[in-house]
Amino acid sequence: MTEKGKEISEYVDEIVPLESDNEDVVDIMNIAGDDRICASKDVCGIWKINKVHLDHNHKTSPSKSRLYRCNRELSAHVKRRLEVNDMTGIPLHKSFNSIVVEVGGYENLSCIEKDCRNYVEKVRRLRLGQGDGSALQSYFSKMQAQCSGFYFSIDLDEICV
Incomplete structure (x- = not known):
C-alpha cells in the first residue's frame, strides 16, 4: 500500500535485456519478466519474436467479460x-x-x-443552472461589442433567465 491507500501491483511490466550466445543477434529482450514474450533484434535492427506464452497466470471467467470497458x-x-x-x-x-x-x-x-x-x-x-443563460448572453454581447465580426443569436425563455 502507498501513502494514499492505493495498492501497488506485484506484476511489473518491464523489458529485461538477456545475454545471447549468437553473434548475429544484437539484442534479446524478455518482456514482462515472466518469459511471456521473448524477442530479439538482429544486426539489421529487425525485431523477431522468439517465444510467446499465451497461458494465463490466473483463472479466466467468460461471464465476467461484461466488466471490460x-x-x-x-x-x-x-x-x-x-x-x-x-x-x-x-x-x-x-x-x-x-x-x-x-x-x-x-x-x-x-x-x-x-x-x-x-x-x-x-x-x-x-445542464444550465439558474442565471446561466443570461450570463452566457451577456458574455456574447460583450464579445460582439469587442469584435464586429462576432455574431450570436440566442432565444431565452423565462426558465433559463
Whole structure:
C-alpha cells in the first residue's frame, strides 16, 4: 500500500535485456519478466519474436467479460432513469440499486455503478443552472461589442433567465 491507500501491483511490466550466445543477434529482450514474450533484434535492427506464452497466470471467467470497458454501455432506459432520479434528488446508489433489481441482478446489467456515476456527472456539467443563460448572453454581447465580426443569436425563455 502507498501513502494514499492505493495498492501497488506485484506484476511489473518491464523489458529485461538477456545475454545471447549468437553473434548475429544484437539484442534479446524478455518482456514482462515472466518469459511471456521473448524477442530479439538482429544486426539489421529487425525485431523477431522468439517465444510467446499465451497461458494465463490466473483463472479466466467468460461471464465476467461484461466488466471490460469495451463491453460496458448504458442503455437509453438506464440513462433516462438516472437523469430523472438525479433531478428529483434521489442519491445515485439508490438509483443504481433500483436498476439492478429491475434487470434481475448485477450479471444482467451491462454497466457498473462507476459508469452511471460518470454519466450523471457529465449530465450535471452540461445542464444550465439558474442565471446561466443570461450570463452566457451577456458574455456574447460583450464579445460582439469587442469584435464586429462576432455574431450570436440566442432565444431565452423565462426558465433559463
